[in-house]
Amino acid sequence: MKQEILRILTEDAHISAARIAERLDTTEKKVEKVIKQLEKDNVIIGYKAIIDESILPENAVKAIIEVKVRPEREGGFDKLAKRLSKFPEVSSLYLMSGGYDLQVVVKGENLQDVASFVSSKLSTMDGVISTATHFLLKKYKESGKILHEEEVNERLKITP
Amino acid sequence: MKGSKSPRKRVAEHISSLPKSGIRDFFELVNTMEDVISLGIGEPDFITPWRIRENAVYSLEKGYTSYTSNLGLLSLRKEICKYLKSDFGLSYAPEKECIVTVGVSEALDLAIRAIINPGEEVIYNEPCYVSYPCEIKMAHGIPVPVKTREEHQFAIFPNDLRKAITPKTKLLMLNFPCNPTGAVLDDKTAAEIAEIAVENDLLVITDEIYSELSYEKHAPSIASYPGMKERTLFLHGFSKAFAMTGFRIGYACGPADLIDAMMKIHQYSMLCAPITAQKAAEEALKHGKKDMAKMREEYRERRNVIVKKLNEAGLKCLMPKGAFYVFPNITSTGLTSMEFATRLLREQKVAVVPGTAFGPSGEGYVRAAYAASMENIIEATEKISLFVKSLKQA
Numbered sequence A: 001m002k003q004e005i006l007r008i009l010t011e012d013a014h015i016s017a018a019r020i021a022e023r024l025d026t027t028e029k030k031v032e033k034v035i036k037q038l039e040k041d042n043v044i045i046g047y048k049a050i051i052d053e054s055i056l057p058e059n060a061v062k063a064i065i066e067v068k069v070r071p072e073r074e075g076g077f078d079k080l081a082k083r084l085s086k087f088p089e090v091s092s093l094y095l096m097s098g099g100y101d102l103q104v105v106v107k108g109e110n111l112q113d114v115a116s117f118v119s120s121k122l123s124t125m126d127g128v129i130s131t132a133t134h135f136l137l138k139k140y141k142e143s144g145k146i147l148h149e150e151e152v153n154e155r156l157k158i159t160p
Numbered sequence B: 001m002k003g004s005k006s007p008r009k010r011v012a013e014h015i016s017s018l019p020k021s022g023i024r025d026f027f028e029l030v031n032t033m034e035d036v037i038s039l040g041i042g043e044p045d046f047i048t049p050w051r052i053r054e055n056a057v058y059s060l061e062k063g064y065t066s067y068t069s070n071l072g073l074l075s076l077r078k079e080i081c082k083y084l085k086s087d088f089g090l091s092y093a094p095e096k097e098c099i100v101t102v103g104v105s106e107a108l109d110l111a112i113r114a115i116i117n118p119g120e121e122v123i124y125n126e127p128c129y130v131s132y133p134c135e136i137k138m139a140h141g142i143p144v145p146v147k148t149r150e151e152h153q154f155a156i157f158p159n160d161l162r163k164a165i166t167p168k169t170k171l172l173m174l175n176f177p178c179n180p181t182g183a184v185l186d187d188k189t190a191a192e193i194a195e196i197a198v199e200n201d202l203l204v205i206t207d208e209i210y211s212e213l214s215y216e217k218h219a220p221s222i223a224s225y226p227g228m229k230e231r232t233l234f235l236h237g238f239s240k241a242f243a244m245t246g247f248r249i250g251y252a253c254g255p256a257d258l259i260d261a262m263m264k265i266h267q268y269s270m271l272c273a274p275i276t277a278q279k280a281a282e283e284a285l286k287h288g289k290k291d292m293a294k295m296r297e298e299y300r301e302r303r304n305v306i307v308k309k310l311n312e313a314g315l316k317c318l319m320p321k322g323a324f325y326v327f328p329n330i331t332s333t334g335l336t337s338m339e340f341a342t343r344l345l346r347e348q349k350v351a352v353v354p355g356t357a358f359g360p361s362g363e364g365y366v367r368a369a370y371a372a373s374m375e376n377i378i379e380a381t382e383k384i385s386l387f388v389k390s391l392k393q394a
Ligand SMILES: Cc1ncc(COP(=O)(O)O)c(C=O)c1O
Pocket: A160, B042, B102, B103, B104, B105, B106, B129, B175, B178, B179, B207, B209, B237, B238, B239, B245, B248, B249, B250
């Protein structure tokens, strides 16, 4: 049942345990228990709404920054990455295979905000060899949701 | 005009005698009304998975716009046979035991026409898909419905089948999971039906168009029972499981002589199924199974919800094991199926199909399809509940 509950919650974190129980043909109590356990086990880390982030001023500008790093003898990339992740401007941070090492997603109120974070904080950090900043221009899909309107086709109202 | 001769009838007898049932009027009524929440649609509410649509577009771009072999693209037939082997445990040779058709609809038509001589009897489980009796009549056969009952979970009851057999019976048509009841066969029943078919030397058409949409343990295909493969045509298609109704692709697998006979009719009447749709179908079998499984899980959840809500509304409703239909019993309301459906439509703007659309055995029931969004299912069942309450107060 865990898998099913997780699937339903990833589609709609807002849904009540009672509604989930109806869908899975079980009781509300059982669903609540499983969810509690998933929360305790840190499988469910949090609940959060997917919103049109451009509505929030502090998220108006988003950039993806490719960072090349000189790994340290002890700890590799971790130390620098952990340090970077503490900045509130950084919304996600990944260690990547391929042409660069860290991918940093940065959000800010405007271009200046992001640029100054990169020039004053990020590129001056010990171990950072180079950065390449890509500003995001338009979103087509976010967290599995397609953001443009798809045409709805008329179907027959009733068919055998 | 000269003489007293009555004017010649323009329409062939066996066509003009086909029932033009009252259901047409009901359908017309639904289609003229605005803001109806419909649980009356016998097709998936999902759009065909993108990867399948994309492959159809790609095939057009590559210039696949020709006829195919009459039997269908060999590459598609190979995929079909591979799939039937892995998922149904049935082995057929793609070269001569498989034909690709324009939907299961065409496969049904070909199969019946290939088998039936005028006056021979065809038995089938009823309530059933609306086409069955008409297809049989168009082939000059005699339809012999066997009523399936709620107390048997709408599975065909072997003794009822035995009683329907006469020396003229040639063919048995089965549809499990069933439209409109959602019934499936259990192993014991399937085995007994297979025995009866062998004993009486019947040919069998098994329409398993809903087979992927089954939510609990059920019997394997009737074609896999002893003595059955050589007398069974296995019909299947892409409309329901892959949400591909508009592509119009189905197929039949069975003994080479029967497939060859079907091929003759198909060759002269249809030539072949459209190549774009065949290409899409091939993609569905190669890479579409995950999408299909996802849709099935969604249907399962909707089924759980609709059954609970209908029972809470005071309509006795079995938990169907397959397809995407529920068939609640409405006799407690004192209305006929048609009255119930018409009044529900007029008073609450919810569309369900009267059980009698699926043959006289459907009286006392309506069919509600849960191939509708969860929100619509919840809203519609709330309205049905209001409607049933209003009847009790009246
Ligand atoms: C039992 C049954 N058989 C056949 C069909 C026709 O399917 P197709 O789209 O493959 O022609 C349907 C469609 O509703 C059906 O319910």
